[in-house]
Amino acid sequence: xxxxxxxxxxxxxxxxxxxxxxxxxxxxxxxxxxxxxxxxxxxxxxxxxxxxxxxxxxxxxxxxxxxxxxxxxxxxxxxxxxxxxxxxxxxxxxxxxxxxxxxxxxxxxxxxxxxxxxxxxxxxxxxxxxxxxxxxxxxxxxxxxxxxxxxxxxxxxxxxxxxxxxxxxxxxxxxxxxxxxxxxxxxxxxxxxxxxxxxxxxxxxxxxxxxxxxxxxxxxxxxxxxxxxxxxxxxxxxxxxxxxxxxxxxxxxxxxxxxxxxxxxxxxxxxxxxxxxxxxxxxxxxxx
Numbered sequence: 043x044x045x046x047x048x049x050x051x052x053x054x055x056x057x058x059x060x061x062x063x064x065x066x067x068x069x070x071x072x073x074x075x076x077x078x079x080x081x082x083x084x085x086x087x088x089x090x091x092x093x094x095x096x097x098x099x100x101x102x103x104x105x106x107x108x109x110x111x112x113x114x115x116x117x118x119x120x121x122x123x124x125x126x127x128x129x130x131x132x133x134x135x136x137x138x139x140x141x142x143x144x145x146x147x148x149x150x151x152x153x154x155x156x157x158x159x160x161x162x163x164x165x166x167x168x169x170x171x172x173x174x175x176x177x178x179x180x181x182x183x184x185x186x187x188x189x190x191x192x193x194x195x196x197x198x199x200x201x202x203x204x205x206x207x208x209x210x211x212x213x214x215x216x217x218x219x220x221x222x223x224x225x226x227x228x229x230x231x232x233x234x235x236x237x238x239x240x241x242x243x244x245x246x247x248x249x250x251x252x253x254x255x256x257x258x259x260x261x262x263x264x265x266x267x268x269x270x271x272x273x274x275x276x277x278x279x280x281x282x283x284x285x286x287x288x289x290x291x292x293x294x295x296x297x298x299x300x301x302x303x304x305x306x307x308x309x310x311x312x313x314x315x316x317x318x319x320x321x322x323x324x325x326x327x328x329x330x
Contacts, residue, residue, distance in 0.1 A: 057276035061104035070271035075118035281307025
């Protein structure tokens with residue numbers, strides 16, 4: 043029996059500094075949710091919207107270096123409201139990342155199924171966040187079959203009585219080049235998902251100021267990695283990404299600047315009997 047070794051590496055320190063210690067082209071997937079502009083002031087101090095791009099680019103430069111050419115960078119981020127309007131720092135960051143050498147391949151929407159209700163004078167409650175996909179090249183690893191979903195009940199009635207037109211490809215009437223052949227779905231029980239992800243926000247971890255749900259990194263780890271690959275979260279928080287990666291038999295690296303959250307992640311993901319040496323801790327798990 044071949045034994046696979048999964049390594050979880052949790053590091054205490056500033057991402058901009060600690061990322062320089064990682065090797066070139068050594069990571070398969072980066073997935074993270076950095077502090078949003080002017081948020082988490084009581085924990086991370088807050089970064090003003092005007093300085094956000096300037097703050098982030100040195101970090102993303104190192105991420106570009108450590109990511110494999112076949113790898114993917116997933117960024118969960120959301121604009122804030124300043125003086126009654128949405129600030130443009132996220133849009134500015136996207137443009138700056140493209141200038142830095144990243145391909146902005148896709149944008150996913152995370153629909154927060156349990157967003158907290160409220161009333162505002164000039165807008166409604168936020169129930170979604172951006173999840174941006176960047177790559178080093180247009181040729182990257184992607185395992186679409188791993189995230190396929192059930193066709194759904196619509197197929198029972200729609201596919202019951204097919205018309206003559208359903209048996210051949212129905213081309214778009216507007217000349218877009220798109221078309222469909224309904225009969226193709228007769229032998230399928232699963233389809234590819236769309237780019238709107240429906241996950242509830244995480245409510246179980248009260249010790250961290252902002253926790254994304256385990257389902258979010260799990261979905262992207264399935265889509266962009268295979269067992270034995272390496273996942274990096276340079277803003278680890280209390281350890282969601284490394285915890286999920288470990289469960290899915292992926293190697294992982296998490297960097298966290300606050301010792302309180304570093305200790306939470308360490309206690310949650312790693313064996314509590316391990317000793318803390320040089321503010322960095324490794325655990326190796328033997329997997330069949």
